[in-house]
Each structure stands twice: as structure tokens, then as C-alpha cells.
Amino acid sequence: MTQATHIDEGSVALVTGASSGIGEAVAEALTARGCRVIGAARRVDRLRALAERLGERFHPVALDLTDRDSLDSLLDRLPAGLGEIDILINNAGHGLGGRVGFDRHGADDMAAIIETNVIGLIRLTRLIAPGMVTREKGDIVNVGSIMGIRPYGSSAAYTASKHAVHGFSDCLRIDFAETGLRVIEVLPGLTRTEFARHLSHDGGKDPVKAYDERPSVLSADDVARAVVFALDQPPHVTMAQITVLPSSQG
Numbered sequence: 001m002t003q004a005t006h007i008d009e010g011s012v013a014l015v016t017g018a019s020s021g022i023g024e025a026v027a028e029a030l031t032a033r034g035c036r037v038i039g040a041a042r043r044v045d046r047l048r049a050l051a052e053r054l055g056e057r058f059h060p061v062a063l064d065l066t067d068r069d070s071l072d073s074l075l076d077r078l079p080a081g082l083g084e085i086d087i088l089i090n091n092a093g094h095g096l097g098g099r100v101g102f103d104r105h106g107a108d109d110m111a112a113i114i115e116t117n118v119i120g121l122i123r124l125t126r127l128i129a130p131g132m133v134t135r136e137k138g139d140i141v142n143v144g145s146i147m148g149i150r151p152y153g154s155s156a157a158y159t160a161s162k163h164a165v166h167g168f169s170d171c172l173r174i175d176f177a178e179t180g181l182r183v184i185e186v187l188p189g190l191t192r193t194e195f196a197r198h199l200s201h202d203g204g205k206d207p208v209k210a211y212d213e214r215p216s217v218l219s220a221d222d223v224a225r226a227v228v229f230a231l232d233q234p235p236h237v238t239m240a241q242i243t244v245l246p247s248s249q250g
Contacts, residue, residue, distance in 0.1 A: 065120025
């Protein structure tokens, strides 16, 4: 018999990187479905503005994935009733230093990419997953990238981080196979978000204008719909990997 999905009215979702882009779009989509959403990010001012728009179902919380104290104190800083996370959306990440060749990419910038995109993601998942196992219910959604399965030039550290997310997701799915947890990986292609504003690019090309040179690109809402689709499946169905590409990317 088909059971209710995990995206029920009142489900608690934690969305990282919720201050903009894909994270913001996912938070908006989940609140629209009746979830109580904890929006986590470093830019608290942006989260507060989002809370004003989304209303009482959205709770902003400061979180820095590179700060052990920020991570370790997260559950203690949540209001009563929001501590049992049903849905974890691991979305936060960055590509500090931009799309540049490996020999020109600063070592500190590359280390920072790994620290946030991989180590921070793993630490947060380790914090949340045990409660899901105890309750025998939960969804972990890792927002990876097409770069996690396809190599791209001028992006060695970022591509490595997304390969790590891909392998991590596959291993978690095996580890949690008998627990009632689902592990979902969403791998978007080129998506128009604020992400590009913080990038440099080999050859001096403006990465924001590069969007306009493509016949089509994804929007954050496109990726959010894929996340909701995966969560909407009955508990015995896991959308293990969803690759979302603009039609022109192929």
C-alpha cells in the first residue's frame, strides 16, 4: 500500500545556503508545501528578509559550515519543536577563486572550497543523521553538480568537491539502506544564481554575462522543483540521483 510521503504538512526541513539561489528557492518551495523550514546561512540579514516574505513557517538561523562551534551548537539554538529534522537539504557551497587554471588557483581558496563543500557537509550530516536513524525516517538531499560526474577545466577543486559529494551520497545510501532513510543527490547543470557574481574566469570573461551566451540555462526554481519531486515519492522509492540540465547542455 502506498504510504504518505516525507514532505507532509508540518515536516521539519533544514536547508543550508538558504540566503539566495537554489537554497532560497528550495526553502520557498517547501514552505509552500506546508513544511516548517529552518533556513541556515551565514548572511543572517538575507535570511531575515526571507522570513518576512515566507512567514511563520520559515525560521532563520546563522550557520557557518567551517565553524565547529556554529555547527555543534545548531540543534541547541533551534526553537522547541524544530529539533527533529525530517528533511536535510545540503545545499551550501562555494567556488572561491573562480574558474581558473589549477596553477593559478590559490591554495587557500581551494582548501576553503573543500572545507565548506565537503567537510562542512559531512559534519552537518553526521550531526543530523543519527536522529533520523532513531526515528526510522528522514530524507538527506545533497545538492551536488554535474561537475560531480563530468570533468571540467579550470575548476579542479570545485569539481573535486562535487565528486566527493557524489561518492559520499552513494556510500550513505548503502549505509542507511535498512534504516528508513533516503539519500537523494540532485546534480544541476549551469544554473543562473548569484554564485557567478563571486567568480573570476580564465581569459577575463565575465561569468555573469556567460549565462547570456548560452541558448538556455537553469533557474534556481528549476532545481527546487527537482528536489520537491524527489521528496514527493512514497517512502519505498528513492530518487537516488537526478541530473538536471538545461536543454542546450546535453
